[in-house]
Amino acid sequence: MLLQLKNIFKWVQQGGQRVFLLKDINLEVEEGEFISIMGPSGSGKSTLLNVIGMLDTFDEGEYDFLSESVHTLKEKYRSNLYKEYIGFVFQSYHLLDDLTVEENLEMPLLYKKIKSSERKALVADMLDRFNIVGKKDLFPTQLSGGQQQLVGVARALIGKPKLILADEPTGNLNSQQSEEIMALFKKLNEEDGVTIIQVTHSEKNAEYGSRIINLLDGRKI
């Protein structure tokens, strides 16, 4: 098992009352799954994804990731854990505008303290695999949205993560670009065995996955 959420609660205090963002979430994810999280705005999709990605904390419950109890870990170890095993893809790509495509890809490796020669090899590999060698010296603003997201995915993959978390990865893309990205996810899932959890609004995109989780008001339905 890759990860397990047990009775996760998350709330904020508003006017003396608890407003629940996540309510009693139980979730088990096996390696190699492709899960889509769906639900209306404000249902807690992104919050759940962030909790899984360890970017956000929760108030109650247990979270085991590769049999480590995340809820007891200190920030530094948590950070080590997710930088090792998790890659993130965002709706608005979140590429660093000041870095070229190549440098954006290299960055996660820098934080993993990988040697220069090895970094070069991995980046070249990834550029090759995504067919963006010709764009390696361009800055993100010089690319189309689809191409930027392609780089985003490549960056998420470069650290060879076990899990990719994608928060509406196609939200800013047109339908053709969307299809390409989703096809890419499917291929990664099937051929490389990468576990993927995506948040999406689109039924069509959700169907690429092997399992759909529906949320409403922070509760799994």
Place this chain on the structure above:
Amino acid sequence: MFKNYIKVAWRNLLKNKVFTAANIVGLTLAFAIALLLTMTALFELSYDQFHENKGSIFQVYYSNQTPKGSDISTTNPVPFAPALKEEVPGVKNIARALSENALVSYGDNDFNLDAEFVDADYFSIFSFPTAMGDSNKPMQDQNSVAITEEAAKKLFGTTDGIGKIVRVLIGKEEKPFTVSGILKSIPDNSSVSFDIAIPFDSHSEYKESIDVWDARNHPVYLQLEDGVTKSQFEKSTVEFTLLHNEGQMQNMKRDGAQPDINGNYAQLGLLPYTDKRFANFNSGVLNVKRTFPFMILGIAFLVIFIACANFVNMNIALGEKRLKEIGMRKTLGAVKGQLFGQFWLESLMVFLIAIALALVLANLLIDPYKTLFNTDATFANLLTPIILGSFIIGILLVTLITGGYPALLLSKLNTLNALKGKWELGKNGVRNALIVVQFVIAIVLITSTLVFQGQIQFMRNKNLGFNKEQVVSIPLNGKKDSYRVIELLRNELQGNGNILAVSGSDNNLGRGKDGSLSNSILGFEYKGRIVHSNVLTVDYDYAKTLDLQLLEGRMFSKEYSADSLSMVINEAMVRELNEENNPLSTRVYFDEDSVAYNVIGVLKDYNHQDISKSIEPLTFFLDRDYELYYAYVKVAPIDMAKSFDAIKSAWQKVEPNAEFLGSFLDENIDRTFRREKTMATIITSGSILGIVLSCIGLFAMSLLVVAQRTKEIGVRKVIGASTSSITILLTKDFLKLVGIAFIIGTPIAWYALDKWLEEYAFRVPLSIWFFIGAGLLATLIALVTVGSRTMKAAAANPVKSLRTD
């Protein structure tokens, strides 16, 4: 990783060109100026530190209790030094030193050199480096002198002059001396400077004063034996002082002086030689204050503070643009330490660039700086390991704090909020505090500038009681008899209709081109009590030449043959003598058995000394036995430059071998407040720089605030707010800060300036308008800086600003 940081940092700096430029320009200016100021301050503090025995060298002074309170004198009678060494144990070396100009001749050439008449011990006490000759004894015997390399060059055309014989005019005759030592140039940071050292007992007045205890004319320096402390020695001189000053003390007691806490009427004191430059005796007690160097250091610190405050504020402001980057880096696994390192490195880069540029700039500015601020300081003063070390540590600390604080704030951000671009800082406490402090500094500096300039204008425009615009004073530095020179000048200039009068005296007004300042004080008994007066020997026409106003009686005149036994006094002297009712009937006996001097005239008080001093009693004599040292020539107010040239050519005819050093009195007066002018220049430049830097910071802040409130502005406009109401809303916050700064800054400025002005007997009143002026100026500057930005934001189309969300 490091390379990546540098790369990102570099691109970031390029991206925010305006801010980067503002920061680098600000920091460069601040560092360059701070460097120059620090250099000056350290130079000031290094005064006299080069003497190897500096810890045990002292100057002797006396605290005398007079009926008017305590009074300090640093001059001593000729027999004092030998007697002190003989009678009080603990003196290792002691030397008398009398500074005078001396006419030194070699071959056919005469040179007017700065001479120091000193005892042989002088060179054992002080460590003036020698180039040639015995370094402990550059002045071998009674018939030899030591000269500096510059003087040797002047005299002989080469720096080697050992064994050569020069003639020195002692009194009215020339005496030969052998050059037995060549000194390297006297270091710039020495309080004493001279061209030639001559044995003390060769001085023209030495022989007649050898046993005279009541004429004082020279300072005495001594080196204590190892293990003898200053206070021990001072205590052990009580007996000595009693023995040699009995008469004076009894007079003081009789005239109603109060003894000091130990019951003494005179107490010998030792002034550590390294404090000499900073010692002040004006108030009657010894006061050692290093105000000037520390004030300069203070300004340097303030300037750096302002620039750093800008840097902190701008970096926090810019951090907002980088929230996404911070969030993303955290998502990719960056930990706090790494982010801190990255941001700090960026700050460090800016600082290093600024420091490098500052070093270049400071080097470029050093010459104009030295002229403008009238200092001999050089970077060489800074090149000691301690100073360099503390400089590097200082820079590191400054970058650590200023670069580190924003870095810390940014690295602490929550990942998700950063990704969403949420700025959690909320409160602007630090930012506002920094702006307030900046403006406090600016307001204090502006006020000081206004007051300093006010005081200088006041001193410059003050009616001193004599005509300073039309009178040229000429130091009589030639070989001829001074009365004769003046007579010859009179004859030479007689035909010139623009020359109104010629006279002479034994003292200058203000500081002339010869650079010397002196005063002679005479004490005598009058009607059973001791009175003191400054004395001035003058030639005929003195009052006429200087436009001095005669209140009663007459001036000296050739028609009265007995005028050498007459005296003219000023109003202050009338009061000192207590003869307000009928001053002209005053008769004075200077010695018990001497003839009487009659007061023949009373002159209106005029500032015969430094303007910082109140007008002291002054007595004029006409006595041909005393030399004159300055000629005065009054010219008509037209064609003054031409008249000046005429005086110069007349001089060259009369004294062909002596340099013409004449100057108008107003120049001389200006030279006496060179220190004030230097201080005013430093403070003015400091305040201008402070204002410029504060404005850069304020401008950057207004950019940030406008950016932060874009949406609010848009919403307000959509609801119906007018452009002007929004401008006011945005500007108000800044003006509030300036207001707070004004409230804090004004008392500080008032206190400091009031203290400073106390040093001046004649001072500009500390009017409220100085402060209001500074406040208004600061407000105006803030308004202009912030206003341009806020008005633009307020006028913008709200649709645009709302669309950004």
